Amino acid sequence: RDELSARREYEQQIGECRNALENLQTKHVRLVWIRTALFILSAISLLVGYMGESNNLLWLIVGWSAAAAFRGAIIRHEHLRLNRLYLESDLKLFDHLIARLDRAWQDIPEQPALKGLQQLDYADDLDLAGDCSLLSLLSLCGTYAGRQTLQDWMTEPVSWRTVRDRQKAVQALVPARTLRLQIIRTIRATSTNAHQR
Numbered sequence: 427r428d429e430l431s432a433r434r435e436y437e438q439q440i441g442e443c444r445n446a447l448e449n450l451q452t453k454h455v456r457l458v459w460i461r462t463a464l465f466i467l468s469a470i471s472l473l474v475g476y477m478g479e480s481n482n483l484l485w486l487i488v489g490w491s492a493a494a495a496f497r498g499a500i501i502r503h504e505h506l507r508l509n510r511l512y513l514e515s516d517l518k519l520f521d522h523l524i525a526r527l528d529r530a531w532q533d534i535p536e537q538p539a540l541k542g543l544q545q546l547d548y549a550d551d552l553d554l555a556g557d558c559s560l561l562s563l564l565s566l567c568g569t570y571a572g573r574q575t576l577q578d579w580m581t582e583p584v585s586w587r588t589v590r591d592r593q594k595a596v597q598a599l600v601p602a603r604t605l606r607l608q609i610i611r612t613i614r615a616t617s618t619n620a621h622q623r
Contacts, residue, residue: 432603433527436520443517450510457506461499468492515614519566526563537561540577568613 471489475482525533536557561580567573579592599606 429527433524435603436523436527440517440520440524443513443520447510447513447517450506450513454503454506454510457499457503461496461503464492464496464499468496512611516611519611519614522566529563531558531562534558534562537565537573540574566610566614568610572613 468489471485471492473489475485475489478485522534524530537559539561561577564580565573565576567576
């Protein structure tokens with residue numbers, strides 16, 4: 427039942443992301459035309475205002491007003507670009523989550539072994555990392571520190587008390603799917619944005 431509700435939620439989120447991306451593309455095209463028109467208007471008006479002989483003040487007002495509007499359009503365009511990055515990150519996340527539910531290994535990103543895991547003799551035998559591995563199935567980490575922590579937890583022996591504390595923390599998060607998704611989305615979107623700058 428929980429898997430079915432998760433699948434429905436992920437599929438709904440994918441649909442919403444695709445619709446939002448289509449809307450953003452429409453706004454992007456419209457904004458490109460607006461920016462182009464404002465740039466041309468500003469350039470011509472300022473040129474006539476500074477080089478012409480009559481009505482210079484009117485042309486300068488129009489030119490600088492168009493330049494200010496052009497600057498505003500650039501800022502708005504940047505917001506659209508960032509929104510697109512967040513939506514694309516969300517789309518990849520929900521595709522990944524559905525692939526995990528289906529065990530569609532070809533669609534689950536490979537998680538390479540980090541330093542500590544590479545040194546373990548049994549890591550390859552148990553398929554702990556790499557393609558079609560336990561780590562690939564478990565990991566939704568968006569940062570190096572997160573990946574390292576997960577790999578450490580998979581391989582380092584700990585006390586029974588630590589195990590119980592971790593289990594309690596996991597149990598507390600089980601019903602809070604929305605919170606878990608929001609944390610993952612924020613980290614992934616921020617990581618994606620940082621990589622693309």
